[in-house]
Amino acid sequence: MTYTVGITGGIGSGKSAVTRRLEEHGIPVVDADVVAREVVEPGRPALAAIAQHCGPEILLADGTLDRATLRKRVFKDPAERAWLESVTHPAIREEIIHQLGQARAPYVVLSSPLLLEAGQNDFTDYVVVVDVPEELQVARTSARDNNDPALVRKIMAAQLSRADRIARGDEVIDNRGSLDELREQVDALHQRLLSRAGKP
Numbered sequence: 001m002t003y004t005v006g007i008t009g010g011i012g013s014g015k016s017a018v019t020r021r022l023e024e025h026g027i028p029v030v031d032a033d034v035v036a037r038e039v040v041e042p043g044r045p046a047l048a049a050i051a052q053h054c055g056p057e058i059l060l061a062d063g064t065l066d067r068a069t070l071r072k073r074v075f076k077d078p079a080e081r082a083w084l085e086s087v088t089h090p091a092i093r094e095e096i097i098h099q100l101g102q103a104r105a106p107y108v109v110l111s112s113p114l115l116l117e118a119g120q121n122d123f124t125d126y127v128v129v130v131d132v133p134e135e136l137q138v139a140r141t142s143a144r145d146n147n148d149p150a151l152v153r154k155i156m157a158a159q160l161s162r163a164d165r166i167a168r169g170d171e172v173i174d175n176r177g178s179l180d181e182l183r184e185q186v187d188a189l190h191q192r193l194l195s196r197a198g199k200p
Contacts, residue, residue: 005109038095113159
């Protein structure tokens with residue numbers, strides 16, 4: 001299996017900016033958020049299970065999942081969230097393993113907000129945490145997604161704490177600065193990862 005680097009961080013930390021820069025260096029990125037959407041596409045068993053459990057109102061007119069309605073439902077009720085994870089997490093893990101196995105590059109990245117919480121770091125050789133202060137997470141996410149700051153804080157509360165995430169990473173990227181500063185850090189990270197993967 002190709003040397004695998006996990007990239008994680010709380011909501012609004014800038015994981016996507018990091019992975020986009022690595023993709024510019026030709027590194028394939030398996031994005032767990034994308035995989036999570038793929039496993040609930042029409043025709044997939046997970047979507048059928050969700051519709052059966054939640055009722056037809058969880059589907060949009062075109063038969064796709066109404067993600068906003070589902071999100072509200074699971075953040076209100078921990079039991080519903082646990083049920084949803086019992087359906088989606090195994091499907092996500094299976095698809096991640098498949099996609100990582102297809103990668104042909106010096107190393108491959110698994111980007112996931114729940115890398116540590118969902119045990120997806122089991123698939124990785126090295127974990128990079130993208131970090132910003134919590135107030136900045138709230139400000140950036142509210143501005144980006146037009147989300148209510150209270151909802152952003154709820155999502156953050158459901159994720160691993162900032163301190164725990166940092167403690168469990170092998171390396172931390174501080175993303176409180178500008179995009180140019182972030183790119184410089186990522187370029188340096190790329191060189192270190194090439195060395196770690198044993199590639200010149």
